Amino acid sequence: MLTRPRQYQLIYESLxxxxxxxxxxxxxxxxxxxELAVQFQTTRTTVRQALTELVRDGYIERQHGRGSxxxxxxxxLGLLSFQGFSEVVAGGHAVRTTFLKPIMLQDWPSAFVxxxxxxxxxxxxxxxxxxxxxxxxxxxxxYTFVPNVGLDDMLTNDLLDGSLFRTLHQRYxxxxxxxxxxxxxxxxxxxxxxxxxxxxxxxxxxxERRYLTSRPGLHVYSQLYCHTDKYAISNGL
Amino acid sequence: MLTRPRQYQLIYESLxxxxxxxxxxxxxxxxxxxELAVQFQTTRTTVRQALTELVRDGYIERQHGRGSxxxxxxxxLGLLSFQGFSEVVAGGHAVRTTFLKPIMLQDWPSAFVxxxxxxxxxxxxxxxxxxxxxxxxxxxxxYTFVPNVGLDDMLTNDLLDGSLFRTLHQRYxxxxxxxxxxxxxxxxxxxxxxxxxxxxxxxxxxxERRYLTSRPGLHVYSQLYCHTDKYAISNGL
DNA sequence: CAGCTGTACTTGTCTAGACAAGTTGTGGTG
DNA sequence: CACCACAACTTGTCTAGACAAGTACAGCTG
Numbered sequence: 143m144l145t146r147p148r149q150y151q152l153i154y155e156s157l158x159x160x161x162x163x164x165x166x167x168x169x170x171x172x173x174x175x176x177e178l179a180v181q182f183q184t185t186r187t188t189v190r191q192a193l194t195e196l197v198r199d200g201y202i203e204r205q206h207g208r209g210s211x212x213x214x215x216x217x218x219l220g221l222l223s224f225q226g227f228s229e230v231v232a233g234g235h236a237v238r239t240t241f242l243k244p245i246m247l248q249d250w251p252s253a254f255v256x257x258x259x260x261x262x263x264x265x266x267x268x269x270x271x272x273x274x275x276x277x278x279x280x281x282x283x284x285y286t287f288v289p290n291v292g293l294d295d296m297l298t299n300d301l302l303d304g305s306l307f308r309t310l311h312q313r314y315x316x317x318x319x320x321x322x323x324x325x326x327x328x329x330x331x332x333x334x335x336x337x338x339x340x341x342x343x344x345x346x347x348x349x350e351r352r353y354l355t356s357r358p359g360l361h362v363y364s365q366l367y368c369h370t371d372k373y374a375i376s377n378g379l
Numbered sequence: 380m381l382t383r384p385r386q387y388q389l390i391y392e393s394l395x396x397x398x399x400x401x402x403x404x405x406x407x408x409x410x411x412x413x414e415l416a417v418q419f420q421t422t423r424t425t426v427r428q429a430l431t432e433l434v435r436d437g438y439i440e441r442q443h444g445r446g447s448x449x450x451x452x453x454x455x456l457g458l459l460s461f462q463g464f465s466e467v468v469a470g471g472h473a474v475r476t477t478f479l480k481p482i483m484l485q486d487w488p489s490a491f492v493x494x495x496x497x498x499x500x501x502x503x504x505x506x507x508x509x510x511x512x513x514x515x516x517x518x519x520x521x522y523t524f525v526p527n528v529g530l531d532d533m534l535t536n537d538l539l540d541g542s543l544f545r546t547l548h549q550r551y552x553x554x555x556x557x558x559x560x561x562x563x564x565x566x567x568x569x570x571x572x573x574x575x576x577x578x579x580x581x582x583x584x585x586x587e588r589r590y591l592t593s594r595p596g597l598h599v600y601s602q603l604y605c606h607t608d609k610y611a612i613s614n615g616l
Numbered sequence: 617c618a619g620c621t622g623t624a625c626t627t628g629t630c631t632a633g634a635c636a637a638g639t640t641g642t643g644g645t646g
Numbered sequence: 647c648a649c650c651a652c653a654a655c656t657t658g659t660c661t662a663g664a665c666a667a668g669t670a671c672a673g674c675t676g
Contacts, residue, residue: 385630421631
């Protein structure tokens with residue numbers, strides 16, 4: 143199953159590493175395709191294949207006649223770019239998370255907003271209630287549910303770097319591979335108004351999310367409320 | 380400005396036409412790359428470039444050692460999948476769009492919410508104000524701004540299938556390749572309340588979007604308000 | 617100085633091959 | 647019949663070039 147990495151993948155990884163390390167400043171030009179071909183001892187075609195993937199993943203843009211332009215120095219693109227809290231809040235803010243309650247083992251909520259698979263219904267679930275802060279302002283109230291497939295020791299161990307996804311990936315080999323969501327605008331309830339320190343009925347962004355994991359039929363579920371008065375929810379803007 | 384279509388684009392269009400016309404049943408195999416190369420009097424490399432675009436746009440899948448598999452007969456896959464109104468509203472609803480005003484040529488709004496590139500500031504813009512309906516309920520109010528790079532005849536011609544993106548792509552070779560957005564929850568103004576037939580201050584989802592096009596430095600901009608009481612905004616859920 | 621022109625760069629498109637690696641069916645072997 | 651090996655396909659990766667087309671800049675021209 144282990145295939146040896148292709149040449150264009152090596153070039154892709156090499157450039158990606160340099161890009162995420164900030165070797166090339168945002169807006170600057172990468173070495174030209176011919177230079178890269180010499181540098182990696184290959185042909186322009188192969189270099190172009192690597193560059194095309196970097197474009198697809200949002201690391202660079204290309205401009206005919208000019209060169210390949212570095213799009214951003216962001217550290218954590220890729221898989222988590224569709225979620226990671228620190229990514230979602232427009233960049234450069236001090237980010238913090240607190241737990242409203244400790245992680246708990248419980249039954250799935252009755253009338254859960256998502257349909258569960260048989261494998262999920264068969265086990266109980268871990269419930270997380272977290273508040274996310276940006277620059278010490280509460281901006282997100284998040285309820286997360288994870289099917290308890292041998293995750294009992296998450297009750298006692300802290301999350302790796304405070305990140306649920308990183309913990310699931312590194313300690314339990316459960317990678318998040320895709321996300322689906324529904325978006326709504328709702329008015330703040332008394333509880334949410336208290337959390338965010340805003341008036342009752344203040345418009346909030348409400349999201350229902352289902353994360354697909356590397357284990358088929360296994361999902362992570364989230365319901366989140368966002369107070370967007372000070373901070374927008376953005377992707378790459 | 381009109382560039383003659385490239386060979387791989389001709390192949391792409393030819394195959395796409397056949398695919399949307401249902402020449403190849405869903406799940407069947409396309410002719411092999413070698414066969415297509417002979418058929419189009421070109422090399423495998425060029426055929427592969429066309430096929431790669433068809434994969435990107437969701438028309439086909441490829442399987443190593445087997446062939447190129449037809450994914451579906453649907454008319455509007457791919458490019459529009461990250462936005463296309465009919466895609467965004469959870470499936471199976473009758474969708475309709477009306478114009479609040481005819482398409483107009485105007486100056487960019489002063490204090491535009493997006494920073495413009497020099498190329499964009501140099502031209503005026505096409506402004507669209509549209510209401511989107513699902514099952515005859517108004518669910519979206521959309522303001523769209525397109526830099527007028529030789530698009531004057533859009534003022535007199537109708538949109539292809541009512542789709543702005545398809546029109547830009549097919550008539551002006553301006554493909555949408557990526558989208559960035561900011562999300563907010565806001566309270567309805569009097570105007571929005573009138574459009575949606577809801578109470579003042581009803582929570583609405585507000586999005587600011589920038590679409591990257593195949594022409595560098597050229598974007599399409601949208602501001603949209605969504606009434607989410609009856610219909611959520613979703614992706615693949 | 618403003619504007620144009622040519623040149624040296626860049627990426628985009630394309631040719632004509634080669635070999636690697638995955639899939640499928642045929643035919644032989646136990 | 648079940649199983650395996652092999653041949654004939656497929657797509658994936660890669661080489662080594664060519665020319666087209668867009669960009670940037672130096673230097674000339676009015």
